Amino acid sequence: GLAAPAVPGAAAPGVPLCPGRIRHFKV
């Protein structure tokens, strides 16, 4: 009866993943 622990950083279904991946580095 234990609920699964929340996964940090996991997006809820249907939520768009933005911003996208960083290809080089963040300025």
Next chain:
Amino acid sequence: ARSHPLLPLRDPDCDDPDVELAAMEITQHVNSQLQSGYKYRLNQIDKVRVYPRRPAGEVYVMEVDMLETTCHVMDKTPLENCTVRQLAEHAVEGDCEASVLKMDGQYKVLNVKCESNPDSAEDVRKVCPQCSLLAPLNDTRVVHAVEASLAAFISQNQSTFYKLLEVSRAQISPIQPSVYVEFVIAPTDCGPKGADDPSSCHPLTDQYGFCKGTVTKKDGGEDVAVSCTISVPLVPAPQPDEAVPTPAAAEPDVAIAAGPDVA
């Protein structure tokens, strides 16, 4: 009659393959419009929203981040072979807003607006306290460094009369009194000594020299080190019936250096 604003079709993931294709189209378009400075590469897709388009197609309204590369816009090096400027070189970021039409599987940029900004001095200092920071191109120390570097290059390459086309980048060291510059030159149709009126000398088509110079103050004088990569236009491939051998179709660029103690 008032038109109703179009409702968005969807908000796709920023790393969606279609969104990435649209971002690549934006990157190519931006680089094709640049007439000075350096090419940019895509770094991150910040936002995207897709709208329907009448009578057909979809419009991707996007925000993307780009980073300045080491390839000048007149350099024929393919973008995928251009490395982005690292933080220690004082990186420059481009923020772009764009609309891209997707229709029949093809992407076309409808409009784009970009703004470029150098990284903050504080950010550069964090990763590299002694790194040189970008300097205004009209700074007197920069102008002098370009003139001294060009003079040093010409003194060792007197077969052609070169013209300065553009000062592209400059950095001034915070610790030692040295100035680093990048500039573009072009060989002209004038002889080695030029003409009485240099303005009558015309740059040769599609030939450029991408130069890097460093001027360092030293004991009342200065050291000048300069190197230029001269781009050679592609030579047409030899025809099968040609009897005389011709050079290879793609000649490599020629790197010419002068210094470090030439002046």
